[in-house]
Amino acid sequence: MRRTILGVFICLFVTGLFTVMCPAQVEELAIGNTFGVGARSMGMGGASLGLADDFTSLYWNPAGLAQIQKFEFFTSLSHNTANTDSFFSSDEVTGTSRSRMRPNSIGFVYPIYTQQGGLAVAFGYNRPQNFDFQTAVQGVDPSSGNLYSGLVVDETNINSGGIGIWSFGGSVYVTKNFLIGGSVDFWNGHSSNQLDATATDTLNVDNDLSRFRFDDEIDREYSGVGGRVGILANFTDAISLGVTLVAPTELAVEELWREYTVVFYDDGEEASDPTNGAQSFDIERPFEIGTGVAVKLLDKQLILAGDVHLTDWRQTRYDPIPAEDISKNHFEEFYTTTLQARLGAEFRIPTIDTHLRVGYFRDTIPFTDTEIENERDFLTFGIGKIFEDALKFDLAYMWGNWQQHRNDLTTKRNTHRVFVSGAYRF
Numbered sequence: 049m050r051r052t053i054l055g056v057f058i059c060l061f062v063t064g065l066f067t068v069m070c071p072a073q074v075e076e077l078a079i080g081n082t083f084g085v086g087a088r089s090m091g092m093g094g095a096s097l098g099l100a101d102d103f104t105s106l107y108w109n110p111a112g113l114a115q116i117q118k119f120e121f122f123t124s125l126s127h128n129t130a131n132t133d134s135f136f137s138s139d140e141v142t143g144t145s146r147s148r149m150r151p152n153s154i155g156f157v158y159p160i161y162t163q164q165g166g167l168a169v170a171f172g173y174n175r176p177q178n179f180d181f182q183t184a185v186q187g188v189d190p191s192s193g194n195l196y197s198g199l200v201v202d203e204t205n206i207n208s209g210g211i212g213i214w215s216f217g218g219s220v221y222v223t224k225n226f227l228i229g230g231s232v233d234f235w236n237g238h239s240s241n242q243l244d245a246t247a248t249d250t251l252n253v254d255n256d257l258s259r260f261r262f263d264d265e266i267d268r269e270y271s272g273v274g275g276r277v278g279i280l281a282n283f284t285d286a287i288s289l290g291v292t293l294v295a296p297t298e299l300a301v302e303e304l305w306r307e308y309t310v311v312f313y314d315d316g317e318e319a320s321d322p323t324n325g326a327q328s329f330d331i332e333r334p335f336e337i338g339t340g341v342a343v344k345l346l347d348k349q350l351i352l353a354g355d356v357h358l359t360d361w362r363q364t365r366y367d368p369i370p371a372e373d374i375s376k377n378h379f380e381e382f383y384t385t386t387l388q389a390r391l392g393a394e395f396r397i398p399t400i401d402t403h404l405r406v407g408y409f410r411d412t413i414p415f416t417d418t419e420i421e422n423e424r425d426f427l428t429f430g431i432g433k434i435f436e437d438a439l440k441f442d443l444a445y446m447w448g449n450w451q452q453h454r455n456d457l458t459t460k461r462n463t464h465r466v467f468v469s470g471a472y473r474f
Contacts, residue, residue: 075415083178087469091430091444092392093407095353097290097340107174110229111278113219114166124153124469130181133460148180165221175212182206198253203245211237225282235272258312272299294336334363357388361414386412405430421451440471
């Protein structure tokens with residue numbers, strides 16, 4: 049019996065399935081989880097495809113780069129605070145919080161003089177994905193049919209890291225009112241997951257088991273090459289349309305894992321098994337398309353913008369499959385098509401040359417093997433000012449929350465994101 053219990057744990061961890069409810073499927077961290085780049089853009093909810101008029105266009109819509117007629121050096125930082133509450137259906141809430149400051153963007157745009165229209169090239173880094181959050185669970189697992197059933201669970205799960213993109217791109221005016229651009233993208237990043245869990249048989253549901261404990265750590269390095277193409281059409285001085293196509297990207301993953309499992313029995317005996325290993329596989333991201341409209345009113349003092357971004361995550365693939373019990377059709381079975389929505393407004397106060405911004409951002413959760421009680425919705429606010437037509441500073445704040453429920457476990461998360469950007473044009 050004791051060997052059987054330990055054997056089950058070893059099998060469980062080798063496959064990398066380490067969540068509190070022991071599900072058959074685990075959400076892939078590198079899929080979705082859009083964080084956003086640039087304080088001006090995020091103050092408007094990320095609605096940038098129809099505007100695209102600073103360095104972050106290299107990420108949002110590279111066609112807009114040629115609109116920048118002066119050399120621009122751009123930098124941006126972000127601070128993220130993720131507060132998470134978790135609870136079983138009959139227990140008190142366990143809360144935890146994690147905060148991190150990270151680089152968000154850095155790079156430059158170099159315009160090139162032409163006799164007609166314009167041309168610009170750009171190079172730099174944007175960090176659109178962030179993995180800094182943690183969860184904690186305490187209480188009796190009321191579910192049935194898994195290793196935790198009836199046991200008192202005390203678990204902390206810490207995630208950190210993110211994925212950024214180094215890009216080189218350019219844009220050109222094809223006609224007076226039509227721009228086209230593109231970029232070559234070099235994806236890179238890392239993630240770390242640290243799990244510390246104890247389950248105690250306080251209610252004596254097992255005649256031999258006293259408690260078990262496991263510590264688990266998974267470190268990943270991500271790398272890949274992709275690209276994107278954008279167009280920007282200025283129908284009039286007041287209305288513009290932008291479209292961005294993101295090419296499928298093969299994201300290579302190098303994974304190291306370390307596990308230590310200890311089972312304690314009622315008679316004082318214990319059994320343990322430390323293991324570690326490494327594996328390599330690819331995550332083949334699908335084709336993405338986004339389109340946006342910007343309308344400039346009141347002599348361009350008021351800007352209204354809206355974007356939608358479509359991704360069919362069911363077309364994602366693992367190559368090879370990273371665990372034996374993950375099927376070849378994993379993404380087709382447990383993921384869906386998402387339509388990301390971004391809305392924003394900007395109003396310029398002429399007397400003090402200051403821009404006020406507000407926006408809304410929905411980052412739809414693509415993973416379907418859980419009950420989503422509300423999606424990832426964000427409200428955004430921002431302010432920006434230009435000094436002496438050369439120095440530009442922007443500040444944005446985002447607040448959002450979402451909630452999901454699975455196997456008697458409910459998780460609520462509130463996030464607070466702050467973006468600070470500065471640009472120098474000459």
